Amino acid sequence: MAHFDPNAKPFSHQWLNERLAIDTLKRVLSTEYWIPKNINFLWAMGMVLAATFGVLLISGIFLLMYYIPDTKLAFDSVNHTIMGEVGYGWLWRHMHGVAASVVFLIIYIHMFTGIYYGSYKRGRELIWLSGMLLFVTFSAEAFSGYMLPWGQMSYWAGMVITNLFSLGSLDFQGLVEWIRGDYVPGQAFLGRFFMLHVVLLPLVIMALIVLHFGTLRIPHVNNQDGEEIDFEAEAAKWKAGKRKEAKVIPFNPVFMSKDVFVLGIYFIFYFYLVFYHFEFAMDPVNFDPADPLKTPPHIYPEWYFLWSYEILRPFPKDPGLIAFGFAQVIFFFLPFLDRSPNVAPANRRGIFKYWFWILLVDMIVLTVMGKVPPMGIYTTIGTVAAWVFILLWVALPFITKMEKPIRGQK
Amino acid sequence: MKELKILAVVVFFTLVTYWGVEPYAHSVMHKHVEFKNFKYEDLKPIAAKGDPAKGQALAAACAGCHSIKAAKMPAPMDPVTASATYGVNPPDLSLAGKLLDEKYLAHFLKDPTHTALVAHKFKNRPYPMPPMATDDQSAADLVAYFKSIAPKEVTPKEAYEFACGRCHEMRYAKWTQIGEEPKTKPNIQTKMDEEKLKFQEKLAQYKDHLVKYMGKLPPDLSIIVRARSEDFLKTFVEDPQSQLPGTAMPRVGLNKEGYELVFKRLEEVGDPSKPKREAVGPWVIGYFIIFTFLAYLWYKSNWKGLK
Numbered sequence: 001m002a003h004f005d006p007n008a009k010p011f012s013h014q015w016l017n018e019r020l021a022i023d024t025l026k027r028v029l030s031t032e033y034w035i036p037k038n039i040n041f042l043w044a045m046g047m048v049l050a051a052t053f054g055v056l057l058i059s060g061i062f063l064l065m066y067y068i069p070d071t072k073l074a075f076d077s078v079n080h081t082i083m084g085e086v087g088y089g090w091l092w093r094h095m096h097g098v099a100a101s102v103v104f105l106i107i108y109i110h111m112f113t114g115i116y117y118g119s120y121k122r123g124r125e126l127i128w129l130s131g132m133l134l135f136v137t138f139s140a141e142a143f144s145g146y147m148l149p150w151g152q153m154s155y156w157a158g159m160v161i162t163n164l165f166s167l168g169s170l171d172f173q174g175l176v177e178w179i180r181g182d183y184v185p186g187q188a189f190l191g192r193f194f195m196l197h198v199v200l201l202p203l204v205i206m207a208l209i210v211l212h213f214g215t216l217r218i219p220h221v222n223n224q225d226g227e228e229i230d231f232e233a234e235a236a237k238w239k240a241g242k243r244k245e246a247k248v249i250p251f252n253p254v255f256m257s258k259d260v261f262v263l264g265i266y267f268i269f270y271f272y273l274v275f276y277h278f279e280f281a282m283d284p285v286n287f288d289p290a291d292p293l294k295t296p297p298h299i300y301p302e303w304y305f306l307w308s309y310e311i312l313r314p315f316p317k318d319p320g321l322i323a324f325g326f327a328q329v330i331f332f333f334l335p336f337l338d339r340s341p342n343v344a345p346a347n348r349r350g351i352f353k354y355w356f357w358i359l360l361v362d363m364i365v366l367t368v369m370g371k372v373p374p375m376g377i378y379t380t381i382g383t384v385a386a387w388v389f390i391l392l393w394v395a396l397p398f399i400t401k402m403e404k405p406i407r408g409q410k
Numbered sequence: 411m412k413e414l415k416i417l418a419v420v421v422f423f424t425l426v427t428y429w430g431v432e433p434y435a436h437s438v439m440h441k442h443v444e445f446k447n448f449k450y451e452d453l454k455p456i457a458a459k460g461d462p463a464k465g466q467a468l469a470a471a472c473a474g475c476h477s478i479k480a481a482k483m484p485a486p487m488d489p490v491t492a493s494a495t496y497g498v499n500p501p502d503l504s505l506a507g508k509l510l511d512e513k514y515l516a517h518f519l520k521d522p523t524h525t526a527l528v529a530h531k532f533k534n535r536p537y538p539m540p541p542m543a544t545d546d547q548s549a550a551d552l553v554a555y556f557k558s559i560a561p562k563e564v565t566p567k568e569a570y571e572f573a574c575g576r577c578h579e580m581r582y583a584k585w586t587q588i589g590e591e592p593k594t595k596p597n598i599q600t601k602m603d604e605e606k607l608k609f610q611e612k613l614a615q616y617k618d619h620l621v622k623y624m625g626k627l628p629p630d631l632s633i634i635v636r637a638r639s640e641d642f643l644k645t646f647v648e649d650p651q652s653q654l655p656g657t658a659m660p661r662v663g664l665n666k667e668g669y670e671l672v673f674k675r676l677e678e679v680g681d682p683s684k685p686k687r688e689a690v691g692p693w694v695i696g697y698f699i700i701f702t703f704l705a706y707l708w709y710k711s712n713w714k715g716l717k
Binding site for chain 2 (some may be wrong): 268
């Protein structure tokens with residue numbers, strides 16, 4: 001049994017320490033949580049994501065006070081009540097909409113940082129996997145949120161995406177109806193996506209964020225050179241006052257101070273978008289109320305889903321679905337498809353360097369082609385880009401197997 | 411510095427993606443229609459000089475269907491009865507001389523169907539507006555008359571009601587095709603709002619006539635400024651057929667000032683937060699600039715002597 005000093009004043013430092021071990025917590029989670037010194041601002045993207053999630057959560061709570069999940073009232077509750085009648089309702093909505101879009105930009109930057117520096121390898125596999133789970137859950141959260149204003153794009157995107165579950169020629173109409181709770185998107189559909197968006201998925205996201213942080217604690221974050229650091233030895237140097245020689249810094253306050261600075265710059269950019277350039281995150285089509293009798297001329301997802309949408313689109317029905325399924329899961333396998341032992345920036349890794357930059361450019365090409373109408377040259381470019389994507393992943397184990405070990409790495 | 415190079419790479423790929431999915435993709439998706447600045451160049455200039463007094467005499471014929479409140483001529487019928495007869499309630503003409511293009515109005519009086527670009531809709535039925543001017547001179551006289559009676563100042567709301575409001579409702583501003591929704595209260599005993607129900611009955615009848623006339627109910631324009639681009643709206647109003655071939659929407663013939671007033675109305679109803687946004691934006695961004703500056707000092711003090 002632990003020792004409790006009967007003379008300790010309630011809520012004094014000693015009293016709390018005996019009950020909560022606050023000194024230990026502070027040490028383990030902040031002042032002696034060691035981060036490599038050799039990092040750049042891309043290492044702050046995790047904090048930027050956490051902050052953006054916070055913005056989404058808080059603005060979402062405010063929107064939830066006035067949003068009405070009823071197919072007859074939802075559109076006006078968003079576009080009239082929140083945008084026109086509630087004090088600063090427009091601000092919460094624009095913050096929520098812009099953050100929902102920007103969060104994916106940061107997620108992609110965060111992911112490509114991880115791929116570039118090999119931060120999914122050697123002990124860091126679970127960081128990658130839990131991060132991918134977060135990506136998938138954020139995608140579901142974004143999609144379910146997009147249904148809520150019940151505009152034309154909500155309705156028709158809901159129609160198209162739930163139709164995918166008929167699984168092509170298998171023609172599982174029953175499954176599609178089960179997901180929708182109706183033959184077409186309607187009240188049951190809106191109600192369940194509302195529940196997913198405001199309760200179940202946020203809970204899952206929060207649990208996954210904790211898991212993601214947890215997976216980071218033992219392997220520690222990677223650094224700009226992929227160097228394997230003896231954290232205990234380096235921490236000892238820091239504690240001995242050799243701050244210049246030590247290769248590590250404590251999370252708090254040293255790493256944090258840089259994170260907060262990056263956050264500041266990020267928020268200037270973010271609020272510039274919120275006040276002066278929000279339209280990119282709020283598609284005009286969704287300002288027409290849902291109309292089951294009128295299909296919009298162009299149906300496309302938000303920009304962050306376009307690359308995988310374009311992998312679906314150029315192929316015939318069944319192969320397209322298979323390619324789409326491939327695109328959805330293949331990133332999960334990255335730590336196991338990369339067969340090279342090298343943990344290093346892609347630019348020092350032979351053919352992998354080209355693999356990385358081709359993948360990045362290819363996904364941007366897919367993204368743009370996913371939005372333009374599928375006709376003429378765009379179909380050709382889209383098809384080629386989709387094949388390049390698939391072939392890149394097929395080639396990955398072979399080119400990384402051939403990779404020469406970099407000096408000093410086993 | 412290395413970090414700035416990395417930032418440049420990130421910004422570059424972000425901007426390329428943005429350019430591709432926004433300006434570029436939209437330029438491919440939406441056909442380009444040249445904006446002609448409400449000049450109506452397809453219509454020949456009218457050389458005749460109008461005489462308002464002669465126009466006034468001719469305008470007596472207009473009052474058979476239209477009200478001209480500026481000249482104290484009341485509407486011959488209420489909106490619902492008028493819509494049963496004509497399909498849509500004919501507009502009050504007080505503002506015609508102010509908001510409509512002079513040349514357009516003259517041509518419209520001579521040949522309404524072709525000037526409004528609705529001939530395709532009236533092949534087998536007569537257009538409710540008959541030609542009212544037999545030659546350029548009488549058209550010019552009528553135009554001169556309408557210009558002489560038009561008020562100097564027109565509000566955006568009045569412009570909207572004149573140009574759009576008899577076909578397009580605007581529920582966020584409580585505007586219906588037959589006027590503003592009356593403020594009514596339900597009976598405290600029965601919980602029924604009889605007056606409102608009566609109004610709605612009239613509105614239902616009007617909409618019924620309107621749908622028969624137009625082919626479908628013209629859309630509510632409450633937030634059309636968010637649903638369509640500024641470029642689409644002005645080119646569409648200038649020439650509806652250019653953007654939506656075959657549409658029943660007539661060319662209204664607004665002049666530049668008239669369109670600007672209408673657009674102002676669309677904007678104040680469809681994007682009411684614009685003034686607040688512009689007021690609050692600099693403060694929030696200013697806050698974060700100061701925040702970032704302080705954070706930079708904190709960062710520098712922590713990283714001093716580390717490298």
